[in-house]
Amino acid sequence: MFHAASNIAAKVNEAFIFVTAACVVLLVAVTITMIFFLFRYNRKKNPVPSDIRENTPLEILWTVVPTILVLGMFYFGWVNFGYIRNPPRDAIEIGVIGRQWSWAFTYANGKQSDVLNVPVGRPVELVLTSADVIHSFFIPAYRVKEDCVPGMKTHMWFTANELGTYDIFCTEYCGLAHSHMRSTLNVMQVGDFENWYEAEAAAPGAEGLKLLQSKGCLGCHTTDGTKKVGPTFKGLYDSMVTVITNGKERTIRADEEYIRRSVLDPGADVVKGYPNIMPTLPVTGKELDEIVEYLDRLK
């Protein structure tokens, strides 16, 4: 339960355990006393109350002691905070962009990914921002989170203690698919990480898939036929789709031109049964060619 998968988690656990322990003690103390009085002084046992109104020393006591206590608690929450907030110089820097509703990670050499791959045992600094509304980047196992605020850079850091894959959640409400704005953290052997980091795009068309990931399309679309926020891409190409074009319903062939239009001007024709919420994302002509080619291959 208090297992520390990262250096940060260890620090947070320390603080959590202390503060919580203090609170439990207080709660138990208050409750026990209360219950004891209830039995000792209930109407049957003690029909005539004795008139006790105040006791200044007591008041002072339970003002001063708690004050000291809370200061102690504050201190424990705070000691490690400096450490948690200040990444070491040699940390690997990774850019994180949150957008409705997907994560994009950018590495120093421009490599992009929709899962976060990091080497074990090396400090990693994340520089976070958002493309639209406020999101929050949360790794439960590592006990850290920080908001991604549009027009601003925030940061957090950690050193992975062990190999494994962990959940990444968005914990700031960001609209419809907030609860599906998840990703995965892969902690790899340093060697494996290096290889992945250096590796170039392999299979033909993979370029398109990479784009779909990095642009965040896969935040709303899938390539496996399941529908997410938007329709799936599988079998889309050249299929017949029913769309609403400025109010009127019509069925058209999802040819190249249609797909380009859907991407460049999502509002133009909105697929029946879906909300018109697809954002216009920055896609260059060349990138779009790649995407179209990939979708064509996907059918």
Added chain:
Amino acid sequence: MEDTMADESFYREKGFRSWIMSTDHKRIGIQYLGALLSFFSIGVLLGLLIRLNLIAPGLIIGQEAYNQVFSTHGIIMIFLFIIPGIPVAFGNFFLPIMIGARDVAFPRLNRFTWWLYLTGAAIVALSLFIAGGPPDTGWTFYAPYSIRTSANVGLAVFGVFILGFSSILTGINFVTTIHRLRAPGMTWFRLPLFVWTLYATGWVQLLATPVLAITLVFIILGRVFGVGFFDPSRGGDPILYEHLFWTYSHPAVYIMVLPAMGVISEVVPVFARKAIFGYKAVAYSALAIAGVGYFVWGHHMFTSGMSDTARVIFSFISFLVAVPSGIKIFNWVATLYKGSIDMKPPMIFALSFIFLFSIGGLTGLIIGSLAPNLQLHGTYFIVAHFHYVMFGGAGFAILAGLHYWFPKMFGKMYKERPARIGWLILFIGFNLLYFSMFILGYEGMPRRYFDYPPKYFFWHLVSTIGSWILAVGLAIIAWNLIRAVFRGEKAPMDPWGGRTLEWQIPSPPPSENFGEIPVISGEKD
């Protein structure tokens, strides 16, 4: 109900109009209570719907619907139920009586706030039904999302704005009343503690609510005219919105809980057959909470990207707030010492308040400390915390107050056994429902999630089952009280042996409360 009413009672005048137009603080109080509990019941149903969805995401309601449901749930519970809550219902009814006055300072203004409240509520309700759909922003309306979403946020926000205005005017009315209308001899330190908390609350309403008002105006202007105060692409700063919002909304949580503490401070001594222990300490701590509570809002923003120094300062002050709250708890417990305790229903609810609020408050300290907040912010741990304080705290205080003042308000007695049974079920259900959320939160389950990884299922299930148990308990309690309004036998003037003024006059009280204004003298009992 009329026939059984004592004839000189303020119910004497009959007819719809005599009610809705009356400026009698007691009638206004009763009407507020009615409205509150109706909205509350809606909120409860939405809450149950949330729980239902969370054991089978997507089965009953879809993703969009879920977002709208929890937002509406939050908006109703906060702005329509728990913030006006105790002051407008019990405050209106008992404040003038307790200080020996015939009415509040501005009776017509009082009636006006009631109309404002209804208008606000109506507008919020409207936003649920017209095209665009209910707000889907959460009750916090965070920009820039709240400015971009296509839902009826503008309308809902405007409704909340009206509600805020109503709340401000009530605050002004109460503070003025307490300053000007105290009966001869009713010195500040003879005031019942409930009045003290209303006074502190009034000030918080005066000081904090206008900030919310202007913030909401900014949201509306942002949506309607594209004024981008919080929109980075237009030079705005989203974090600034968070600051403005919480500058109101943290003090607001003390608007919710201070009057609740007042109720407890009335109930505990009466059923312990003693004067409250450390009267002055309890009175001052109310002011302390109100004062310090104004400077801790930043603890909602520890991960918002605000500067680290600011985080440290806000955390520090948040811990200080715990001390006055602690003082109250300790004095209540001390009041029991060598008392002669009678476990009547009001007392049971009051004591559960002490226990549940302590849990809620103490977990508040856990999330108030910097490092743990990084883990717990935005998770169900928070949801658990605020349900413990708002509903385990304020909510149970309302129940305590209802059972305590019911005889005075309606002139009838309710049955005690059903009340006890109802309490037991409610209490068990409550802890199943919300304690499991602490565990979920600790394990990282984010809030406002429509869907979640399977590993969280078990505790969600427990929580949902809890919500059903709890609803049953509430139903029993509500049924018991409603039944009593019509069938309960007549209540004596002072069924509990209360000391405060409202127990010196008939139940229900006559129209002008007192034949002639009483003169208070000597000891406060």
Added chain:
Amino acid sequence: MQVVEEKRDYTKAKYGMWFFLFTEMLFFGGMFILYSIYRSKYPHDFHLGASQENLLYGSINTAVLLTSSLALAVAVLAVRKGRYRFSIFLQAATVLMGGIFLVIKYLEWSEKISRGIYPNSPVLLRMDVGEIIFFGLYYVMTGIHGLHVFIGMIVISFMVYFTATGDITSENYSKMENTGLYWHFVDIVWIYLFPLFYLIT
């Protein structure tokens, strides 16, 4: 507020009014905070923005509002002294000046709008973000202040009526007094707005 108070206890009504003004202060306070934060963030753009304001209009309005405030103050005195007709005249004058203030505001706004400067306008969106904020604040703050002026005019008109019908007398003038307080408050807010938008060039 004063409209609903019970006749006799003046202090009570005054308390109420002061508390109300207090909340109004915080309400505008929110806007002033926003202003100061953004100004420190975009000093240069604010400078630019202010230089595009029409100082003449601004100054005239300041004069008008100050005079109206004075007039109303005297009007209150007049009621006390029992010189009702004179008071009515002054109150009417105050309402009139309020009107003039709004007309000038209207001219000022429409001139800007004709230049294409208004929230969300293409022209504005092409400017630096700082200026977008500046003009945003300009419209919002002067707008909300204008609204207060308008409300004030309505309330004072009621006072004219009450004075005429003898509802307000030299014994019972707390309505009148509190209206005065409110109008002075509106005036003071403008005294702050004026330099913030017109003089910081």
